[in-house]
Amino acid sequence: MSKLLLLGDEAIAQAALDAGLSGVYAYPGTPSTEITEFIQHSKQAAEGNVHHIWATNEKTAMESAIGMSYAGKRALVCMKHVGLNVAADPFMNSAITGANGGLVVLVADDPSMHSSQDEQDSRFYAKFAMIPCFEPSNQQEAYDMTYDAFDFSEKYKIPVMLRVTTRLAHSRAGVERKTIRPQNEIRLHPNPKQFILLPGNARVYYKELLDKQTHFVAESETSTYNKLIDGPNKSLGIIASGIGYNYVKENFIDTPCPYPILKITQYPLPTEKIAQLLDECDAVLVAEEGYPIIEEQLRGLLNRTGNIKGRMDGTLPRTGELNPNHLAKALGIKEVHGPAIPEIVVGRPPALCFACPHIDSYNALNEAMAPYGKGKVFSDIGCYTLGALPPYNAIYSTVDMGASITMAKGAADSGLLPAVAVIGDSTFTHSGMTSLLDAVYENTPITVLILDNNTTGMTGGQDSHALGRIGNICKGLGVEEEHIRIIKPLKNQHEQNVQIISEEIAYQGVSVIIPTRECVQTLSRRMKAKKQHML
Amino acid sequence: MKIDIILAGVGGQGILSIASIIGYAAVKKGLYMKQAEVHGMSQRGGDVQSHFRLADYEISSDLIPLGKADLIISVEPMEALRYLPWLSADGWLITNNQPFVNIPNYPDEELIKKEIDNLPHSLMINADQIAKDLGSERSANMVILGAASPYLQMDFEALENAVSEVFAKKGDDVVALNLACLNAGRTYAMEQIR
Numbered sequence: 001m002s003k004l005l006l007l008g009d010e011a012i013a014q015a016a017l018d019a020g021l022s023g024v025y026a027y028p029g030t031p032s033t034e035i036t037e038f039i040q041h042s043k044q045a046a047e048g049n050v051h052h053i054w055a056t057n058e059k060t061a062m063e064s065a066i067g068m069s070y071a072g073k074r075a076l077v078c079m080k081h082v083g084l085n086v087a088a089d090p091f092m093n094s095a096i097t098g099a100n101g102g103l104v105v106l107v108a109d110d111p112s113m114h115s116s117q118d119e120q121d122s123r124f125y126a127k128f129a130m131i132p133c134f135e136p137s138n139q140q141e142a143y144d145m146t147y148d149a150f151d152f153s154e155k156y157k158i159p160v161m162l163r164v165t166t167r168l169a170h171s172r173a174g175v176e177r178k179t180i181r182p183q184n185e186i187r188l189h190p191n192p193k194q195f196i197l198l199p200g201n202a203r204v205y206y207k208e209l210l211d212k213q214t215h216f217v218a219e220s221e222t223s224t225y226n227k228l229i230d231g232p233n234k235s236l237g238i239i240a241s242g243i244g245y246n247y248v249k250e251n252f253i254d255t256p257c258p259y260p261i262l263k264i265t266q267y268p269l270p271t272e273k274i275a276q277l278l279d280e281c282d283a284v285l286v287a288e289e290g291y292p293i294i295e296e297q298l299r300g301l302l303n304r305t306g307n308i309k310g311r312m313d314g315t316l317p318r319t320g321e322l323n324p325n326h327l328a329k330a331l332g333i334k335e336v337h338g339p340a341i342p343e344i345v346v347g348r349p350p351a352l353c354f355a356c357p358h359i360d361s362y363n364a365l366n367e368a369m370a371p372y373g374k375g376k377v378f379s380d381i382g383c384y385t386l387g388a389l390p391p392y393n394a395i396y397s398t399v400d401m402g403a404s405i406t407m408a409k410g411a412a413d414s415g416l417l418p419a420v421a422v423i424g425d426s427t428f429t430h431s432g433m434t435s436l437l438d439a440v441y442e443n444t445p446i447t448v449l450i451l452d453n454n455t456t457g458m459t460g461g462q463d464s465h466a467l468g469r470i471g472n473i474c475k476g477l478g479v480e481e482e483h484i485r486i487i488k489p490l491k492n493q494h495e496q497n498v499q500i501i502s503e504e505i506a507y508q509g510v511s512v513i514i515p516t517r518e519c520v521q522t523l524s525r526r527m528k529a530k531k532q533h534m535l
Numbered sequence: 536m537k538i539d540i541i542l543a544g545v546g547g548q549g550i551l552s553i554a555s556i557i558g559y560a561a562v563k564k565g566l567y568m569k570q571a572e573v574h575g576m577s578q579r580g581g582d583v584q585s586h587f588r589l590a591d592y593e594i595s596s597d598l599i600p601l602g603k604a605d606l607i608i609s610v611e612p613m614e615a616l617r618y619l620p621w622l623s624a625d626g627w628l629i630t631n632n633q634p635f636v637n638i639p640n641y642p643d644e645e646l647i648k649k650e651i652d653n654l655p656h657s658l659m660i661n662a663d664q665i666a667k668d669l670g671s672e673r674s675a676n677m678v679i680l681g682a683a684s685p686y687l688q689m690d691f692e693a694l695e696n697a698v699s700e701v702f703a704k705k706g707d708d709v710v711a712l713n714l715a716c717l718n719a720g721r722t723y724a725m726e727q728i729r
Contacts, residue, residue, distance in 0.1 A: 336602030338622035
């Protein structure tokens with residue numbers, strides 16, 4: 001079969017389909033979004049009736065995937081690293097119940113925080129939950145490991161994590177496919193007791209999970225994904241995990257690497273192989289993309305041997321993604337640099353699009369808030385976070401999905417008034433509804449702006465579960481109808497919008513303002529499609 | 536054989552179309568390829584780049600090491616300069632000379648041109664104008680690709696075929712326009728080389 005040119009994300013999606021996937025569950029999040037989108041556009045998925053609709057958030061996605069697995073079918077759940085924080089409850093507990101049909105949890109980490117608020121390393125979560133983790137180093141491995149992960153999951157009845165990082169997720173290369181495996185039939189577990197986590201059951205299956213650990217380590221020892229490549233110069237050994245391996249190899253294109261290399265792409269760690277490398281070599285350099293999780297374990301609390309090098313001793317940078325030059329420096333290889341960037345070159349930060357409705361919302365909000373001074377607007381995760389930048393300088397905080405409303409509530413509770421939240425429509429249904437209920441329950445004097453652009457904008461315009469529902473959701477949660485105000489964020493409505501926002505800020509209870517206008521990106525895409533359809 | 540290219544521009548300017556056409560031609564030729572793209576937040580009018588690598592051996596890193604890029608192909612002149620540390624000693628910089636100004640502190644255009652002219656191997660082209668004259672400014676990226684084509688170690692015909700294939704879904708007119716832009720860019724570059 002000829003090779004397909006696929007993003008790492010697309011390779012994962014294709015592999016899941018070829019492995020007999022019955023459903024993908026996800027909430028959009030860079031750099032994981034393209035996996036679900038690939039399945040949504042796949043003919044193969046449509047023919048197989050593979051579930052592919054976006055979930056409300058990562059927790060609901062994870063739970064649906066668990067349900068599909070319990071029914072005996074293969075399920076994939078995809079999220080960005082911080083999404084796993086949202087899904088952590090079902091994720092952790094699914095390790096104890098175990099899987100029935102193959103259950104693969106794909107987490108895409110974002111070292112260097114290209115599109116994220118932190119660079120947390122999901123391998124810690126895999127270790128925390130005590131489940132196996134695959135960490136592909138290239139697109140072909142992303143395909144192969146996804147395909148194998150489903151088998152592994154069914155062999156040991158355990159959810160398996162697949163961990164990628166931005167660079168692999170968004171890089172394209174040739175990928176060879178395997179044979180297509182049919183989907184599982186519905187097949188109930190002979191002993192569903194393990195799916196009922198009453199304390200009495202949970203204690204039993206937690207022990208079973210602990211017993212599985214030796215098998216997982218044995219699998220890692222013999223796995224072809226973990227290989228020890230010998231080298232003559234034992235003054236240094238290299239442990240390279242995931243795409244860290246590529247950056248090591250990039251420095252040895254013309255000459256073979258003189259040092260032994262242990263490539264690790266399957267966890268738990270293969271302890272015997274690591275021991276062999278440590279015994280053979282005077283020192284060990286650990287090159288891993290993300291937090292120094294392997295390095296920290298090898299050093300131990302006291303770093304007694306002092307011969308482990310990596311991100312913790314400054315041999316490699318402590319933060320951010322790796323690159324070939326970091327490894328060159330660490331290995332004492334001479335680097336070449338092109339000309340320096342001329343001083344006239346200035347930064348070009350991302351900005352709200354031309355004619356974006358958020359611009360008009362922020363302009364109106366800023367004017368309405370002017371009498372009260374700065375520091376009273378709490379925001380959220382989405383395009384509108386760019387309201388932090390000039391010329392708006394409109395917001396005081398952004399932390400996590402849905403937090404704007406509850407941060408405003410906490411501020412109001414503390415006496416900081418007025419307190420305003422700015423949240424997008426999709427983020428609101430993702431994690432903001434319960435926050436709003438807290439405020440309603442106490443009738444906290446906050447004003448919530450739900451910027452409704454009819455889509456999940458930042459990740460590329462995916463459907464929003466809030467579409468056409470926001471007013472009713474707020475009403476259902478108990479916001480008084482006269483304090484649910486829908487406005488149109490347009491320049492020619494500015495005065496009126498300022499007036500409405502000012503009124504609601506003055507109101508001593510929960511008020512919601514819903515500036516509603518479609519995202520200019522999805523609008524122009526829709527118009528283009530319409531035009532093409534008419535031709 | 537290897538060729539490493541940094542593709543540069545501003546989110547929405549079409550650098551990924553350039554990449555997909557070179558990629559299509561390369562894969563037909565049986566070359567190994569890796570192409571790292573930028574998705575997500577930066578696409579909103581921020582600076583974007585793609586590391587594009589071709590070789591007749593398996594490529595390891597998705598990222599090009601500093602000082603190893605054979606080409607910087609840019610659809611925006613200031614963005615071209617942002618990636619100079621990647622340019623190899625005999626590498627070429629091919630760029631549109633039309634600035635995309637969406638920031639208040641955009642530098643003096645003349646200073647940018649001077650910096651580009653000072654490089655040992657550079658080529659600037661008014662791709663916007665050429666594309667506009669041929670039918671649509673939106674195809675400026677194909678003019679740039681045409682201008683870079685003499686440096687790609689690839690048959691021009693293979694690129695033309697790739698343009699036809701990649702744009703086929705959008706209709707014959709779009710294919711014809713993009714082919715015309717590709718050719719115009721190449722013609723301009725060949726004249727400059729001479």
